[in-house]
Amino acid sequence: MIEADITIKGSVCLTMDRDLTVIEDPFIAIQGERIVYVGQYSNTIEQKYLSKKEISIPNSIILPGLINTHTHVPMVFFRGIADDLPLMEWLNHHIFPLEMKFVNKEMVYWGALLACAEMICSGTTTFCDGYFYPGRIARAAMETGLRVFLGLGFFDREEDVEASARANAETAKYFIEKWQHISPLVTPALFPHAPYTCRPETMKAIKEVAEDYRTLFITHLAETKEEVEIIRERYGLTPVRLLSSCGILNERTLLVHCNWLDQEEIEILAQSGTRVSHNAESGMKLASGLSPIPELIKKGICVGLGTDGCASNNDHDLIREMGSVAYAHKLVNRDPTIIDARQVLLLATREGARALGKEEEIGSIEVNKKADIIIIDTCHPRLQPLYNPYSQIVYAANGDNVCTTICNGRILLENRRLTTLDLQNILKEVERIACSIRKEKL
Ligand SMILES: [Zn+2]
Structure with missing residues (x-):
């Protein structure tokens, strides 16, 4: 058994690696801040990993952050x-x-x-x-x-x-x-x-x-x-x-x-x-x-x-x-x-x-790269039916279709919920400052 902090399953992964590999039924394993496995899902592969956190989104496109x-x-x-x-x-x-x-x-x-x-x-x-x-x-x-x-x-x-x-x-x-x-x-x-x-x-x-x-x-x-x-x-x-x-x-x-x-x-x-x-x-x-x-x-x-x-x-x-x-x-x-x-x-x-000079670390989903990964939930009227994931992302999706965001191996957005931020408090403070701008401006 190999320990993993996060494992991810979805329906398709656009790795954006040098060969622009597209993986159907992908399985990704993350240890700490890095990707340690990326490939096609199989029972045997999954059973190799003992994961602290399993993310499985059946209708989804996985891509680099x-x-x-x-x-x-x-x-x-x-x-x-x-x-x-x-x-x-x-x-x-x-x-x-x-x-x-x-x-x-x-x-x-x-x-x-x-x-x-x-x-x-x-x-x-x-x-x-x-x-x-x-x-x-x-x-x-x-x-x-x-x-x-x-x-x-x-x-x-x-x-x-x-x-x-x-x-x-x-x-x-x-x-x-x-x-x-x-x-x-x-x-x-x-x-x-x-x-x-x-x-x-x-x-x-x-x-x-x-x-x-x-x-x-x-x-x-x-x-x-x-x-x-x-x-x-x-x-x-x-x-x-x-x-x-x-x-x-x-x-x-x-x-x-x-x-x-x-x-x-x-x-x-x-x-x-x-x-x-x-x-x-x-x-x-x-x-x-x-x-x-x-x-x-x-x-x-x-x-x-x-x-x-x-x-x-x-x-x-x-x-x-x-x-x-x-x-x-x-x-x-x-x-x-x-x-x-x-x-x-x-x-x-x-x-x-x-x-930005960081191509060795980020920008694609590959083993040893930093785990900067996002998942788009395609179970949405805007994103069905799905024939071509590239087309769906660029011509049909918008940011609201992102359901999971992982940066440096840390989950920052899960099921569209921010995990590291208190959004209500941010909105309150922003509104307080915006009030003074509004007074001046209008
Ligand atoms: Zn500028």
Whole structure:
């Protein structure tokens, strides 16, 4: 007999491994934080394991936990507060003033908890965040049991170019030293906001620190056409060329958005191994643009999916996001074959893991990988009849169809019940803070 902490049985498992193996009647065993067995169910296999917890959902799709490569989780507080506006008006007259007034440690903590609850309920097990007070976001993630890439944001505030770069580099070092060994679920990352808010000197200094510690360097890039023009006017180069000239592009750089790229820039990204976080719903809602990811993928560029913050999405549901990604590219290319459901699911799982440099640990259901697993209950009118599980997830399901979420071998959602969070208390605290925002806003 082999001891297991959790065993899982279901009707089909999309492993998302290198061969994209699909297992009918799967059986999975978890010991501690890792997967120790995955294969087809049989009586003999099941009898080998003495399990503390057996999960058996007869009509279900089992898949790796989803990976959200771009969030600003406390922005849940700005969900639906300023929609349907031109981008600059939205940002300068609504989001920035709200942030100036309401962002504090308490707001960040409760917003992060609400977002974590939302992500667990919709099947996300890893998120990569960038916001103020990242310590509070880490605390929320650790309490909930989710895996987080904790991005520390940077802006150039000082006039002195060298002093600002030096100060930011010092802060970056301190931040990584502080967070790198706190928890196996927390990975620090450095997140200079964008090339229009951080000068090249600052970007370079932060990238040097990131390389010293082999840490992920993240920045928003080429989100809008206007941004490309601003950077060209300021530095005589487009955003990708600017970062390339600073030596910033490599496989530990994650560029968020990349909506406006020319052919040569796509080549630069491919040659340098740079990773891209694609945020389709955010780009569509703000009409800022849509990254040409079918082309990026063809060139071998690693692309993960992100929801972006809730002011521009307005949710953290990666299952819905996957549908939007597929629909958007089919429409703009006027080609329904340009991307299929299986490719899109790959972006939300294994490729997402690769975008964050964690492909050895997460992103697929394989022996020795971390047990980040979700289960979709297909006993639902929306999900029947079932012919093709990839299609069902991307085109028919939404986050509410996730019934079980396991991260690092720990059950965070069971029969749609959150196991690590007191949702009623979170909702109460969120409403208390939202009341003050509402008073100001309405
Ligand atoms: Zn963003």
